[in-house]
Amino acid sequence: MAASTSKSRAKKSARPGRPATSRPPGADADLDAIRISAARTDLARTDLVRTDADSDFTDAELGGEGLALSHLPVLAAEVLELLDPQPGEVFVDGTLGGAGHTRLLLKAGASVYGIDQDPYALSRLGELAGLTIVQGNYREMDRLLQGYRISAVDGVLLDIGVSSFQLDDAQRGFSYHTEAPLDMRMSQQGEGAYQVINETPVEELAAIIFEFGEERHSRRIARAIEAERERAPIATTTQLAEIIKRAYPGAHARGIHPARRTFQALRIYVNDELGALNSGLEAASRLLKPGGRIAVISFHSLEDRIVKRFFRDQPDLQALTKRPVEASENEQARNPRARSAKLRAARKSGHAQTEHDRVKDSQS
Numbered sequence: 001m002a003a004s005t006s007k008s009r010a011k012k013s014a015r016p017g018r019p020a021t022s023r024p025p026g027a028d029a030d031l032d033a034i035r036i037s038a039a040r041t042d043l044a045r046t047d048l049v050r051t052d053a054d055s056d057f058t059d060a061e062l063g064g065e066g067l068a069l070s071h072l073p074v075l076a077a078e079v080l081e082l083l084d085p086q087p088g089e090v091f092v093d094g095t096l097g098g099a100g101h102t103r104l105l106l107k108a109g110a111s112v113y114g115i116d117q118d119p120y121a122l123s124r125l126g127e128l129a130g131l132t133i134v135q136g137n138y139r140e141m142d143r144l145l146q147g148y149r150i151s152a153v154d155g156v157l158l159d160i161g162v163s164s165f166q167l168d169d170a171q172r173g174f175s176y177h178t179e180a181p182l183d184m185r186m187s188q189q190g191e192g193a194y195q196v197i198n199e200t201p202v203e204e205l206a207a208i209i210f211e212f213g214e215e216r217h218s219r220r221i222a223r224a225i226e227a228e229r230e231r232a233p234i235a236t237t238t239q240l241a242e243i244i245k246r247a248y249p250g251a252h253a254r255g256i257h258p259a260r261r262t263f264q265a266l267r268i269y270v271n272d273e274l275g276a277l278n279s280g281l282e283a284a285s286r287l288l289k290p291g292g293r294i295a296v297i298s299f300h301s302l303e304d305r306i307v308k309r310f311f312r313d314q315p316d317l318q319a320l321t322k323r324p325v326e327a328s329e330n331e332q333a334r335n336p337r338a339r340s341a342k343l344r345a346a347r348k349s350g351h352a353q354t355e356h357d358r359v360k361d362s363q364s
Helices: 002-014 076-083 100-107 119-123 138-146 164-168 193-199 202-213 218-231 237-247 260-270 273-287 301-313 329-334 355-363
Strands: 090-093 111-116 131-135 153-159 288-298 317-319 342-348
Touching (some): 076 100, 076 153, 111 138, 138 153, 193 218, 218 237, 237 260, 301 342
Parallel strands (some): 090 153
Antiparallel strands (some): 288 342
Protein backbone atom coordinates (compact mmCIF):
# COMPACT_ATOMS: atom_id res chain seq x y z
CA MET A 1 0.00 0.00 0.00
CA ALA A 2 2.87 2.38 0.77
CA ALA A 3 4.21 2.14 -2.77
CA SER A 4 0.79 2.85 -4.24
CA THR A 5 0.32 5.80 -1.93
CA SER A 6 3.61 7.25 -3.06
CA LYS A 7 2.53 6.78 -6.64
CA SER A 8 -0.73 8.64 -6.03
CA ARG A 9 1.17 11.51 -4.48
CA ALA A 10 3.46 11.68 -7.50
CA LYS A 11 0.48 11.78 -9.81
CA LYS A 12 -1.15 14.53 -7.79
CA SER A 13 2.00 16.66 -7.66
CA ALA A 14 2.24 16.46 -11.45
CA ARG A 15 -1.17 18.07 -11.81
CA PRO A 16 -1.68 21.80 -11.37
CA GLY A 17 -2.66 22.91 -7.83
CA ARG A 18 -6.39 23.11 -7.44
CA PRO A 19 -8.06 24.80 -7.19
CA ALA A 20 -9.86 37.84 20.72
CA THR A 21 -7.87 39.88 21.54
CA SER A 22 -5.84 36.71 21.57
CA ARG A 23 -5.12 35.30 24.98
CA PRO A 24 -1.66 36.36 26.22
CA PRO A 25 0.84 33.78 27.43
CA GLY A 26 0.03 32.73 30.96
CA ALA A 27 -3.65 33.49 30.78
CA ASP A 28 -5.40 30.87 32.85
CA ALA A 29 -8.63 30.74 30.86
CA ASP A 30 -9.13 27.35 29.23
CA LEU A 31 -9.74 28.09 25.57
CA ASP A 32 -10.27 24.40 24.90
CA ALA A 33 -13.72 24.60 26.51
CA ILE A 34 -14.89 28.01 25.34
CA ARG A 35 -18.57 28.58 25.90
CA ILE A 36 -19.07 32.30 25.61
CA SER A 37 -21.39 34.01 28.06
CA ALA A 38 -23.52 37.03 27.33
CA ALA A 39 -21.61 38.96 29.99
CA ARG A 40 -18.42 38.74 27.93
CA THR A 41 -19.82 39.20 24.44
CA ASP A 42 -22.87 40.61 22.76
CA LEU A 43 -23.75 37.14 21.45
CA ALA A 44 -26.77 35.53 23.01
CA ARG A 45 -25.56 31.93 22.59
CA THR A 46 -22.88 29.85 20.95
CA ASP A 47 -25.43 27.74 19.09
CA LEU A 48 -26.44 30.22 16.43
CA VAL A 49 -29.78 29.52 14.79
CA ARG A 50 -31.62 32.12 12.79
CA THR A 51 -34.99 31.23 14.32
CA ASP A 52 -33.82 31.94 17.87
CA ALA A 53 -35.59 35.06 19.11
CA ASP A 54 -32.77 35.84 21.54
CA SER A 55 -29.92 35.59 19.03
CA ASP A 56 -28.14 38.81 18.15
CA PHE A 57 -27.31 37.46 14.69
CA THR A 58 -29.87 38.32 12.04
CA ASP A 59 -30.54 36.52 8.76
CA ALA A 60 -28.65 39.25 6.91
CA GLU A 61 -25.60 38.92 9.14
CA LEU A 62 -25.49 35.15 8.82
CA GLY A 63 -25.87 35.05 5.08
CA GLY A 64 -29.02 36.72 3.90
CA GLU A 65 -32.77 36.46 4.15
CA GLY A 66 -34.03 32.89 4.18
CA LEU A 67 -30.59 31.40 4.78
CA ALA A 68 -30.90 27.64 5.06
CA LEU A 69 -29.95 26.16 8.40
CA SER A 70 -27.26 24.05 6.75
CA HIS A 71 -25.51 27.22 5.61
CA LEU A 72 -25.01 28.67 9.07
CA PRO A 73 -21.35 29.24 9.95
CA VAL A 74 -20.23 26.61 12.42
CA LEU A 75 -18.58 27.55 15.72
CA ALA A 76 -19.20 31.19 14.88
CA ALA A 77 -19.02 32.59 18.41
CA GLU A 78 -15.93 30.55 19.23
CA VAL A 79 -14.22 31.78 16.06
CA LEU A 80 -14.95 35.37 17.03
CA GLU A 81 -13.62 34.83 20.55
CA LEU A 82 -10.34 33.45 19.25
CA LEU A 83 -9.83 35.86 16.34
CA ASP A 84 -11.15 38.84 18.35
CA PRO A 85 -11.53 41.17 15.33
CA GLN A 86 -11.10 44.86 16.14
CA PRO A 87 -12.28 47.87 14.12
CA GLY A 88 -9.82 48.68 11.36
CA GLU A 89 -8.07 45.31 11.37
CA VAL A 90 -7.55 43.33 8.17
CA PHE A 91 -8.53 39.65 7.91
CA VAL A 92 -8.38 36.93 5.29
CA ASP A 93 -11.22 34.43 4.98
CA GLY A 94 -9.45 31.83 2.87
CA THR A 95 -12.60 29.76 2.31
CA LEU A 96 -15.25 32.41 1.74
CA GLY A 97 -18.15 30.18 0.63
CA GLY A 98 -21.40 31.77 1.72
CA ALA A 99 -19.51 34.42 3.75
CA GLY A 100 -21.17 33.44 7.02
CA HIS A 101 -18.07 33.94 9.16
CA THR A 102 -16.99 36.93 7.09
CA ARG A 103 -20.23 38.76 7.84
CA LEU A 104 -19.45 38.50 11.55
CA LEU A 105 -15.92 39.81 11.07
CA LEU A 106 -17.33 42.72 9.09
CA LYS A 107 -19.88 43.41 11.82
CA ALA A 108 -16.99 43.72 14.28
CA GLY A 109 -15.49 46.49 12.15
CA ALA A 110 -12.76 44.54 10.38
CA SER A 111 -12.19 44.51 6.63
CA VAL A 112 -11.94 41.12 4.93
CA TYR A 113 -10.28 39.73 1.83
CA GLY A 114 -12.43 36.71 1.01
CA ILE A 115 -10.82 33.99 -1.12
CA ASP A 116 -12.64 31.14 -2.85
CA GLN A 117 -11.71 28.97 -5.81
CA ASP A 118 -15.33 28.15 -6.69
CA PRO A 119 -16.66 30.66 -9.25
CA TYR A 120 -20.23 29.53 -8.61
CA ALA A 121 -19.94 30.23 -4.88
CA LEU A 122 -18.58 33.70 -5.60
CA SER A 123 -21.36 34.40 -8.09
CA ARG A 124 -23.94 33.93 -5.32
CA LEU A 125 -22.52 36.69 -3.17
CA GLY A 126 -23.74 40.24 -3.35
CA GLU A 127 -21.67 43.25 -2.37
CA LEU A 128 -20.76 43.55 1.29
CA ALA A 129 -19.19 46.71 2.67
CA GLY A 130 -15.64 45.97 3.76
CA LEU A 131 -15.33 42.73 1.78
CA THR A 132 -12.94 42.33 -1.15
CA ILE A 133 -13.64 39.13 -3.10
CA VAL A 134 -10.62 37.29 -4.50
CA GLN A 135 -11.00 34.25 -6.76
CA GLY A 136 -8.27 31.70 -6.22
CA ASN A 137 -7.00 28.99 -3.90
CA TYR A 138 -6.18 29.97 -0.32
CA ARG A 139 -2.95 27.99 -0.61
CA GLU A 140 -1.66 31.02 -2.53
CA MET A 141 -3.18 33.71 -0.31
CA ASP A 142 0.02 35.69 0.13
CA ARG A 143 0.59 35.85 -3.62
CA LEU A 144 -3.06 36.66 -4.31
CA LEU A 145 -3.04 39.55 -1.84
CA GLN A 146 0.06 41.06 -3.42
CA GLY A 147 -2.25 42.25 -6.18
CA TYR A 148 -4.05 44.35 -3.56
CA ARG A 149 -0.81 45.61 -1.98
CA ILE A 150 -1.48 43.65 1.18
CA SER A 151 1.67 42.15 2.69
CA ALA A 152 0.51 41.54 6.28
CA VAL A 153 -2.83 40.90 8.00
CA ASP A 154 -4.21 40.75 11.53
CA GLY A 155 -5.98 37.43 11.18
CA VAL A 156 -6.75 34.45 8.96
CA LEU A 157 -9.74 32.11 9.00
CA LEU A 158 -9.85 28.76 7.20
CA ASP A 159 -13.04 26.66 7.18
CA ILE A 160 -11.73 23.57 5.41
CA GLY A 161 -13.44 21.14 3.08
CA VAL A 162 -16.56 21.14 0.97
CA SER A 163 -19.03 23.95 1.58
CA SER A 164 -22.73 23.59 2.29
CA PHE A 165 -23.50 25.21 -1.06
CA GLN A 166 -21.40 22.61 -2.87
CA LEU A 167 -22.97 19.72 -0.97
CA ASP A 168 -26.47 21.02 -1.63
CA ASP A 169 -25.87 21.44 -5.36
CA ALA A 170 -26.43 17.86 -6.52
CA GLN A 171 -24.90 18.45 -9.95
CA ARG A 172 -21.47 19.10 -8.42
CA GLY A 173 -21.18 15.39 -7.67
CA PHE A 174 -20.08 15.63 -4.02
CA SER A 175 -22.99 13.65 -2.57
CA TYR A 176 -23.65 9.93 -2.84
CA HIS A 177 -27.32 10.45 -2.01
CA THR A 178 -28.32 12.14 -5.28
CA GLU A 179 -27.86 11.15 -8.92
CA ALA A 180 -25.26 13.41 -10.53
CA PRO A 181 -22.22 13.24 -12.82
CA LEU A 182 -19.01 12.21 -11.06
CA ASP A 183 -17.20 15.52 -10.70
CA MET A 184 -16.21 16.91 -7.25
CA ARG A 185 -14.04 19.72 -8.64
CA MET A 186 -14.29 22.76 -6.39
CA SER A 187 -12.67 25.03 -8.96
CA GLN A 188 -14.55 23.40 -11.85
CA GLN A 189 -11.18 23.01 -13.59
CA GLY A 190 -8.83 20.10 -14.18
CA GLU A 191 -9.36 16.37 -13.70
CA GLY A 192 -12.52 15.28 -11.91
CA ALA A 193 -13.67 12.20 -10.05
CA TYR A 194 -14.83 10.56 -13.30
CA GLN A 195 -11.25 10.37 -14.58
CA VAL A 196 -9.91 9.15 -11.25
CA ILE A 197 -12.49 6.36 -10.95
CA ASN A 198 -12.29 5.19 -14.55
CA GLU A 199 -8.61 5.67 -15.40
CA THR A 200 -6.56 5.13 -12.23
CA PRO A 201 -4.81 1.74 -11.89
CA VAL A 202 -6.52 -0.40 -9.27
CA GLU A 203 -3.62 -0.47 -6.77
CA GLU A 204 -3.24 3.28 -6.95
CA LEU A 205 -7.01 3.73 -6.59
CA ALA A 206 -6.95 1.52 -3.49
CA ALA A 207 -4.13 3.64 -2.07
CA ILE A 208 -6.11 6.84 -2.65
CA ILE A 209 -9.17 5.43 -0.90
CA PHE A 210 -7.09 4.13 2.00
CA GLU A 211 -4.93 7.21 2.51
CA PHE A 212 -7.50 9.96 2.04
CA GLY A 213 -10.60 8.13 3.22
CA GLU A 214 -9.02 5.98 5.94
CA GLU A 215 -11.12 3.16 4.49
CA ARG A 216 -9.91 -0.27 5.64
CA HIS A 217 -11.79 -2.02 2.83
CA SER A 218 -10.07 0.07 0.17
CA ARG A 219 -8.67 -2.86 -1.83
CA ARG A 220 -12.02 -4.63 -1.97
CA ILE A 221 -13.74 -1.43 -3.10
CA ALA A 222 -11.08 -0.67 -5.71
CA ARG A 223 -11.35 -4.18 -7.18
CA ALA A 224 -15.15 -3.86 -7.39
CA ILE A 225 -14.75 -0.53 -9.19
CA GLU A 226 -12.24 -2.08 -11.59
CA ALA A 227 -14.58 -4.98 -12.41
CA GLU A 228 -17.49 -2.63 -13.08
CA ARG A 229 -15.58 -0.14 -15.23
CA GLU A 230 -14.31 -2.96 -17.45
CA ARG A 231 -17.93 -3.46 -18.52
CA ALA A 232 -18.76 0.24 -18.90
CA PRO A 233 -17.53 3.56 -17.54
CA ILE A 234 -18.81 4.55 -14.10
CA ALA A 235 -20.47 7.88 -14.76
CA THR A 236 -22.65 8.91 -11.82
CA THR A 237 -22.50 9.33 -8.07
CA THR A 238 -25.28 6.87 -7.32
CA GLN A 239 -23.79 4.26 -9.64
CA LEU A 240 -20.49 4.48 -7.77
CA ALA A 241 -22.22 4.46 -4.38
CA GLU A 242 -24.11 1.28 -5.28
CA ILE A 243 -20.92 -0.46 -6.41
CA ILE A 244 -19.28 0.39 -3.08
CA LYS A 245 -22.35 -0.73 -1.13
CA ARG A 246 -22.36 -4.11 -2.86
CA ALA A 247 -18.62 -4.54 -2.27
CA TYR A 248 -18.76 -3.65 1.41
CA PRO A 249 -18.42 -6.74 3.64
CA GLY A 250 -21.08 -7.44 6.25
CA ALA A 251 -23.26 -4.83 7.91
CA HIS A 252 -22.00 -1.27 8.03
CA ALA A 253 -22.38 1.08 10.97
CA ARG A 254 -25.90 2.36 11.44
CA GLY A 255 -26.41 5.73 9.83
CA ILE A 256 -23.07 5.67 7.99
CA HIS A 257 -23.23 4.97 4.27
CA PRO A 258 -20.53 2.55 3.02
CA ALA A 259 -19.57 5.08 0.32
CA ARG A 260 -18.89 7.90 2.76
CA ARG A 261 -15.15 7.37 3.17
CA THR A 262 -14.55 6.65 -0.50
CA PHE A 263 -16.34 9.82 -1.56
CA GLN A 264 -14.31 11.76 0.99
CA ALA A 265 -11.11 10.28 -0.42
CA LEU A 266 -12.03 11.16 -4.00
CA ARG A 267 -12.96 14.73 -3.08
CA ILE A 268 -9.71 15.26 -1.16
CA TYR A 269 -7.63 13.77 -3.96
CA VAL A 270 -9.36 15.58 -6.83
CA ASN A 271 -8.94 18.95 -5.11
CA ASP A 272 -5.56 18.23 -3.47
CA GLU A 273 -7.15 19.40 -0.23
CA LEU A 274 -4.38 18.25 2.12
CA GLY A 275 -1.71 19.79 -0.07
CA ALA A 276 -3.71 23.01 -0.15
CA LEU A 277 -4.03 22.96 3.63
CA ASN A 278 -0.29 22.53 4.16
CA SER A 279 0.51 25.29 1.68
CA GLY A 280 -2.26 27.52 3.03
CA LEU A 281 -1.03 27.27 6.61
CA GLU A 282 2.46 28.24 5.49
CA ALA A 283 1.11 31.16 3.44
CA ALA A 284 -1.02 32.32 6.38
CA SER A 285 1.96 32.21 8.72
CA ARG A 286 3.93 34.40 6.32
CA LEU A 287 1.07 36.89 6.07
CA LEU A 288 0.31 37.25 9.77
CA LYS A 289 1.58 40.31 11.58
CA PRO A 290 3.22 39.82 14.99
CA GLY A 291 0.25 39.23 17.26
CA GLY A 292 -1.92 38.12 14.34
CA ARG A 293 -4.37 35.29 14.89
CA ILE A 294 -5.27 32.26 12.80
CA ALA A 295 -8.29 30.00 13.29
CA VAL A 296 -8.84 26.77 11.36
CA ILE A 297 -12.01 24.67 11.31
CA SER A 298 -11.51 21.11 10.08
CA PHE A 299 -13.97 18.27 9.64
CA HIS A 300 -11.95 15.07 9.77
CA SER A 301 -8.86 13.69 11.45
CA LEU A 302 -6.54 14.02 8.45
CA GLU A 303 -7.03 17.78 8.40
CA ASP A 304 -6.99 18.20 12.17
CA ARG A 305 -3.66 16.37 12.50
CA ILE A 306 -2.07 18.66 9.92
CA VAL A 307 -3.28 21.78 11.75
CA LYS A 308 -2.24 20.46 15.16
CA ARG A 309 1.27 19.60 13.99
CA PHE A 310 1.72 22.86 12.12
CA PHE A 311 0.80 24.95 15.16
CA ARG A 312 3.05 22.78 17.34
CA ASP A 313 6.07 22.87 15.04
CA GLN A 314 6.12 26.55 14.07
CA PRO A 315 8.42 28.42 16.47
CA ASP A 316 6.68 31.74 15.86
CA LEU A 317 3.14 30.43 16.49
CA GLN A 318 1.61 30.06 19.95
CA ALA A 319 -1.32 27.65 20.06
CA LEU A 320 -4.40 29.13 21.69
CA THR A 321 -6.18 25.76 21.92
CA LYS A 322 -4.60 22.77 23.65
CA ARG A 323 -7.32 20.57 22.20
CA PRO A 324 -9.76 21.31 19.38
CA VAL A 325 -12.85 23.30 20.27
CA GLU A 326 -16.06 21.48 19.31
CA ALA A 327 -19.62 22.64 18.85
CA SER A 328 -22.02 22.65 21.78
CA GLU A 329 -24.68 19.97 21.96
CA ASN A 330 -27.31 22.58 21.09
CA GLU A 331 -25.44 23.70 17.98
CA GLN A 332 -24.90 20.10 16.89
CA ALA A 333 -28.60 19.35 17.33
CA ARG A 334 -29.68 22.36 15.31
CA ASN A 335 -26.93 22.28 12.69
CA PRO A 336 -25.88 18.65 12.08
CA ARG A 337 -22.91 19.70 9.94
CA ALA A 338 -21.30 21.12 13.07
CA ARG A 339 -21.00 17.68 14.66
CA SER A 340 -17.60 16.85 13.17
CA ALA A 341 -16.20 20.40 13.24
CA LYS A 342 -12.97 20.97 15.17
CA LEU A 343 -11.53 24.43 15.72
CA ARG A 344 -7.89 25.19 16.49
CA ALA A 345 -6.29 28.61 16.75
CA ALA A 346 -2.87 30.17 17.19
CA ARG A 347 -1.25 33.56 17.48
CA LYS A 348 1.97 34.77 15.90
CA SER A 349 4.63 35.72 18.42
CA GLY A 350 6.54 39.00 18.59
CA HIS A 351 3.47 40.94 19.69
CA ALA A 352 4.03 44.22 21.48
CA GLN A 353 1.26 44.26 24.08
CA THR A 354 -1.29 47.02 23.54
CA GLU A 355 -3.46 48.77 26.08
CA HIS A 356 -6.36 46.61 24.87
CA ASP A 357 -4.33 43.49 25.73
CA ARG A 358 -3.43 44.82 29.17
CA VAL A 359 -7.09 45.45 29.92
CA LYS A 360 -7.93 41.89 28.85
CA ASP A 361 -5.07 40.58 31.03
CA SER A 362 -6.43 42.36 34.08
CA GLN A 363 -9.88 40.89 33.49
CA SER A 364 -8.75 37.28 33.01
